[in-house]
Amino acid sequence: MKNGLFILIHIGKTVSQRTFFLLVLCMYFLSFTSCKKEEVSEFTDSPIIESYLEPGNYLTVKISRQIPFAGTVTYSEDDLNNLTITAEHNSATHTLTSLGDGNYIDSSTIIAAGEHYNLSFQFNSKTVTAYTYIPAKPLNMTQSATEIFIERVDTSGGFPGPMTMPEPIEINWTNNDGSYYLILVENIETTLDPIRDFGDDPPPGNRFRKSPTNLAVEEIRAMEFQYYGTHRITLYHVLPDYATLYDNNSTSSQNLTNPSTSIVNGYGIFTGLNSDTLYVEVKEQ
C-alpha cells in the first residue's frame, strides 16, 4: 500500500501530466459504461373508445384509432371491425357484435340505473379495460316558467330602441351529493324561426348546452335562445369523468388531459348517464 502510494506520487511527478490524465480519464470511462439506451416510443397505437350508457338502451361502443401527427407510423394489425369485445355486468359476460365502422353492440344487455358495467378487449397486444356505473335519474326537475317572450330584433331599420330583457328561466333539481349535471337545450321545430338577424355569420345550430355543474340550479337566459318555438330541456346526470371533458374546453391550452382514467391502455370515454326532460316555449313578444 505504502509503495503503491509512492508510485502514484511518482507517476504524478515524473510522467507527463497529459499521460497521467489520459490514464485517469480512461479509468473513469471504463467505470462508466453502464449507460442504458432509452426506449424511444413516439407513437403508441392505442384504441379510442366512445360509449355513453343510458338506461333503457343497449350497450354500444365505438372503437377508433388516433390520428397520428407524424406521417410515418405503424399501426397494430388489429382490425377495428373484428375485435373481440366483452362486456361484463352482474358477473355475466357477453361478447359484443360488430356493426361495422368500429361500432359494437351488446343486444342482450339493457342498461339500467345504478348498475356497473365493465368492458374488456385485446388491442395492440394489450388488454384494454374500462368500467362505469349508471347514475340515478335526476330528481325533482322543475322549471320557473314554461314559456318565455322575446322581442324580435330587426336591424334593417337602424338601431332598435332599448330592449327589455325577460327574466331567465331557472331549472331546479335535487342534488344532495354534489353530483355533476348538464343541461342541453334543443329547438325541436322542423323549421327554424330566427329571433335576430345573423348578418353574414352562419346561423347558429338548433341546440346549445350549459357547462357541467355540481349545483342544483341552472339559468337559461333569453339571449341564449336563437329561434322561436318549442325547446326540449334535457337535464343529464353525468359522472365526473364526463364532466372533465368540458373542463378541457376552456380557452387555455394548458394541458393535454386525457379524460376518463377508467380506460386502461386506451383513450376516450366510457361513461354512464341518466336524464330527465322538460319543455319550454319561446314566443315572440
Added chain:
Amino acid sequence: MKIQNRAIVSLIHMVFFLLTAQQAKAQKEYMFNSTGNVCYIHYTCYAPNNDYENLKRPFIFIIAGEGKTAQEALEKDTLKNLPQFSNYMFVYVPNRGSSGTEKLRCIEALASLLTYNYTYGRANLFLQVNDKNIRQSDIESVKLQKTFKNIRLAEKTDSTGLTVQNNTITEDFKENTIIEDPIEDEDDKYGTFYIEEDKKEDTETNAKPNSKAVKTYFGPPQTFDFTLTGIIKDRSTGEALPFASIQIKNTTKGVSSNADGYFTFQKIPTDTATLTVQYVGYEKTDVYLTPMINKKNFIIELNPSSQTLQAVSIIAVREDVLLSKKEDVSVIKMTPKKLEQLPNLGERDVMRSFQLMPGVSASNESSSGLYVRGGTPDQNLVLYDGFTVYHVDHLYGFFSAFNSNALKDVQLYKGGFESRFGGRLSSVTEITGKEGNQNKFNIGGDFSLLSMNIFAEVPVGNKFSSVFAFRRSYKGPIYNKIFESFNNRSENATGSPQPTGGPGGMGPRQMETKVTSFFYDLNGKFTYKPNDRDIISFSIFNGTDKLDNSTSFSAPSFGSNNSNFSISSTDLTKYGNTGSSLKWSRKWSDKFYGNTVLSYSNYYSDRDRSQERTVTNSGGEETTSSNGIFENNDLKDYSLKSDYQWDLFNFSQLQAGVFGTYFDINYTYAQNDTTTVLDKQNKAYLTGAYLQNKFRLFKNRVQFVPGIRTSYFETTGQLYHEPRASLSVNVTDRLTLKGATGRYYQFANRVTREDILSGSKDFWLLSDGNSVPVSSAIHYIGGISYETNNYLFSTEAYYKEIENITEYSLRFNASPGGVSYSENFFSGNGYARGIEFLAQKKSGKFNGWISYTLGEARNRFAIYSDSYYPANQDVTHEFKIVALYKYRRWDFSATWVYATGRPYTAPSGAYSITLLDASTQDFFTVTSKNSLRLPDYHRADISANYKLLKGSKGDRKRREIGYIGFSVFNVYNRTNTWYKQYSIEEGEVIETSVNYLGITPNITLSLKLR
C-alpha cells in the same frame, strides 16, 4: 520512450531514497543508487531551518574538496550558517573520481531528483565547488551551467562566462522569487498601474504599498508553534476577504479565513515563516513573518490583481476568474471583480459564470438558476448574506438577480456539502455582499445597451461602511430582443398553416399594444464595526421584474348593432424578491467565533395570461368575463440562525449551529375567474441543529469533515437526520484525492407543472407531508485533482439518489370518481450520475479552461412510466471552452459551449369525442415522457474589454477607472431551441420552436471613481 526510461530510473532512485532515508537532527545522510553503480554516492543534506520536506526553496549543492567526504564538506562549510540562507537546502556531495568531469558526473541527476525535477525552478539551484581541480571547462563539458543558476569554483577563473561568477556569495546565491512561467512575458507593455497611495497607518505586514513583499528579517526565530490570528483585507478598499486561504509557504499546512475575513492559524512552526495568501481575483502574496508582528491582530492586505503592479507581478501569481479549491470537495470560488473578463450579455453575472464550469449546465439561457449535476435550480440553495433567495432570474432568466457591483465573494458547493448548509438536495451557492470601501467614498456605474447600474460606497468614520447598488433595465435593443424571443411564437413551424397572430384574429380592428416591461434591483448593505471583535451588518435586497405583453382591441360588435365589444388580452408576469438580513458576528476569543443572522426573504410571482371580454349592449349594460391562466405564488421565509466555530486544536475546528425557519408558502392557479384549479397554502416551522468538525491530519495532508444535521419539520412532526462526511487527501503537494457523501432533505420545493403544449412552468410549494412529500437525496462523490502553479487538472464523479420529488400534471385525472385538481401531484424518485473533467491554465497572459461533463439524470414517476426516463434537465454531454487573453490594455475572451439537447414530450396524435350535444371535442395523445430530444445546444461568445486609465503614463497615481467592453453573444447565430409549443389548427398540430437568442452584440461602459 526517453521520458519513460527516465521515469523508471527515477522511480528506482526514489524508492531507494525513501527506504534509505534516515532521521537525524541536524543533518540527513542519504545514498544515491547502490554499490556498483557509477553514480553511487553517499551525500548529506542539511536544512538550517530543519525543514526537510519543502522543495520550493533554493538548493546549494556543495562538492567537497579533493578526496573529502560529504560529511567533511559539511563540517568545513560556513555558508550554511549565513542567515540569508536560513530557508535553503544544502546538499554536500563527496569528491570522487579522478578527472574534473568524472567528479561532476551524476551531479545533474542528483539535483534533478532532490528537487523533484526542479520544483522551484533552476533559477534557485546553486553549486559551490571546493575542488581546485574542477575548472570551468569541466563544468561546460558536462553542461552543468544549464542546470545551475550560479556556480562558484574554488579558484577564480578568468573566464567571462556568465554562469560561473564570483561576486559576493550572498548575491550569487540569492533566492530567485520569480515563479517560472515560460509564457508569461516579463516585459509587460500593458502599462504601469499603481494603486492609489492611501495615507493610512502602515499595517503589520512587511509588505508596503507599491512594492513587493521583501524579506527583511534574517535573524533567528523567537517563537515556535504559535497561534496567529488576524484578518485578511483588500488593500485598496479595506474590505475583509472571506474564505481566503493562508498557507505556510510551500507546505500544505494552511487555514481559510471565515465569512468575515478573520482567521486563526494555529501551530505556525516559527515566527520567521513565510505565509502564502491567496484569494481569487487577487494577487497570490507572500507574507514574511517576523518576531515583531502582532500575533493577535495581524492584518494581511492583498492587492486586486487587476491593478497589477509591474513589480508585484513578478512575485504574484495572478489568480484568474474562477478557482477550484484544492482541499474542499466540489467547491468553486469566484470573485465578481474578475467577471468582466468573461463575455456577457450586458451584465456581468455570477450565476452565468458558474455555468461555464463542469457539472453546471450552461445550456439554459432561460435560467440563471443553476442546474448542478443533474439537479434543478430549486435544489440549489442560494444564500445572500445569510438569507435564502428563492428565485434568481431576471428577464425570463437571461440575467441573474445578483448585481455584481454589490457582491464580494461567491462560492458554489456542487455537492456533498457540509452540515452547516441544509434544506436543499443538490448544491449551495453562498454569496457575500460587499461591505464597501472602508476608507474613501467611491461611486461608479455600468451602462450597457440593456441596463444601467450605479453603485456607491460610503464610509462614515472608520467604523461604519455602506454600499448601495441600483440597477434598472431600459427598453434598449437587447431588452426588446430578449422579450421578443420569448413572446414570438411563429418561428420554425413545421405544420402547414402558421398560427394567426394576435388573439382572436379579428381582422382590421383597432388594436393597441402597451408594453411596459422592466426589471430593477436594489442592494444595500450597512456594516458597523464598533471594535475589533464585533461586526454588525444589515443587508437588504429587492428586485422586481414586470413583463407585460398585453394587447387590447375594441370594436363595434357584429355588424351594425349598437353594442360594443372589446377584448383585452393580458399577458402580465410580475415577480420579485425581497430579502434582508441582520447579522452579528463576534470573535469571542482567538479560537471561538460566532455569528447570528436574523433574516427575511420573500418571493412572489403573479402571472396573468388571460383574455377579458367586455360586451356593452345597447342598454349600456356591461358584461365582463375573463378566461386564461391566473397563477400566484407567494413565499415567505423568516429565519434565525446561529453558527459557531471553535478552533479546538491546530488539527481540529469544531463548527456547530442552530437554526429555525418559518415558512409561509401559497400558490393558487386558476383557469378563469371562477375556476380555481389549485389553491395551496402551507405554513410550518423547520428547526434544527448541526455539528461538524474539520480535522486536518497528517501534517494537513488529510482533511476530514464529518458532520450531522438534524431537523424537525412541523408538518410531518418528524426528525430528519442528515449525516455527512467529506475527505480530501493531498497525496503530494500537487495531487489530491477527494471524496464526499451525505444525506440531504428538502422541505420547500419548486414543483414542476407539466405543460406539454406551451412549456412547463414551476412554482414553490412547501411539503405537506402527503401529496407533496419531503424530498431527500444521498450523494456519493469521488475525485482527483492535480495542480501545479500554472495548471489544474481535476476530475470528479458523482452519484445521487433522489427520492420523493414532485411534479404537477393536469394530463391525468387522478380518478374517474373526482376532479379534484389538488390530487394531481405525482411523486417519484430518480438518480443522477456523471463525471466531470476540468483542465485549467490558471495564469499567464493566455489562460482559461476546458471542461467536459458526462451526465445522466433519470426520474421515475409511476404515473408517466414504469421505468426510468430522462429528467427534464438531463444533459448527456456538455463541453465548454473558456479562453482569456490579455494584450496591453485589452482583455479578450471567448467561450464555446456544447450540450446535448434536453428531453421533451410532444403530442403524438389526436382523437375526437362526440359529446352529448353532438359537438365534438378534440383530445391529444402524447409520446412517452421525455422520449424526444431537442437539437443539440451550442454557442460561442466573444468579448474584448479596453481598460480606461486615469493619469498619464508614468504617473504614480495612474490607475484603472473602468473599461469599455464589446461583446458578441452567439457569434455564429446558432438557432438553439428553448422549448416547443404546439397548437392545433383544424386538426393539425403546429409545432413551434421557441428559440433562444440569436447573435446579440453589446457595448458596456463601466466607470468608477476608484
